[in-house]
């Protein structure tokens with residue numbers, strides 16, 4: 395017997411295919427591309443399930459207001475915007491679509507590494523402003539440089555495969571991946587202490603949890619090569635922004651490409667100073683923002699929800715973050 399899900403609230407601009415699939419199974423859908431915290435608190439009481447991307451914060455308060463709420467679906471990978479523990483203690487399941495946007499996040503990461511190496515963004519901005527600057531934008535080759543990947547999950551290992559093809563030496567850190575597994579994607583597994591002094595580029599692909607918060611801080615940065623380049627398409631909280639700004643100002647960090655921030659959209663003056671720094675390329679959390687990824691995440695979440703109502707309808711496996719649905 396499946397869950398009784400009659401009405402789903404979909405927010406944060408999740409692809410319309412998600413609603414179409416649910417509708418085709420007679421599940422009612424209310425879609426609000428943008429929703430304020432107050433509106434969410436009010437609206438959630440009418441629904442059995444909620445589908446979000448990263449914009450909405452599914453706090454304990456929201457979960458408590460969801461009197462009928464049985465499931466929260468994350469149309470994407472990271473569940474750091476959902477209070478998973480509070481959901482678990484209320485018997486609310488949390489599901490996600492962990493692999494569905496990995497390729498898009500990987501491709502943005504690779505593009506940003508190339509953009510940093512060849513000064514693409516500042517050179518293009520100068521030319522748009524009418525300045526023909528060639529010597530100022532002499533870059534460096536990636537061939538022979540060392541790329542450190544922190545977090546060798548779905549995104550990290552795809553980045554390893556592609557940047558290896560550019561002739562980069564790929565080293566990586568992930569306590570949950572063995573050296574033998576790393577060999578399959580041409581990566582040398584190392585401890586963090588070994589990685590800092592070797593890396594020319596460091597890219598972050600760990601989830602944001604207590605042990606990874608502020609992973610990049612003054613201590614780690616001072617152990618890096620002067621001029622190290624940092625790419626973050628993971629989560630803003632992985633970098634201590636105060637320490638990072640200081641490292642940019644002292645040129646200890648020689649370049650950075652940042653797609654995610656501690657607060658989104660960013661309003662903190664310190665974050666804004668980082669974004670405006672000439673050595674920084676900043677994008678507005680676009681890692682998963684491709685047509686293909688959005689179709690996949692919308693479909694995966696909708697199919698998982700339908701399977702919870704009518705078990706076995708789709709072959710999509712349940713990506714359950716909380717283990718409460720089966721209780």
Ligand SMILES: O=C(O)[C@H](O)COP(=O)(O)O
Pocket residue numbers: 447448449469470471472473495628679680681682683
């Ligand atoms: O965790 C994720 O899946 C990515 O950061 C994408 O977030 P988004 O769905 O808000 O684009």
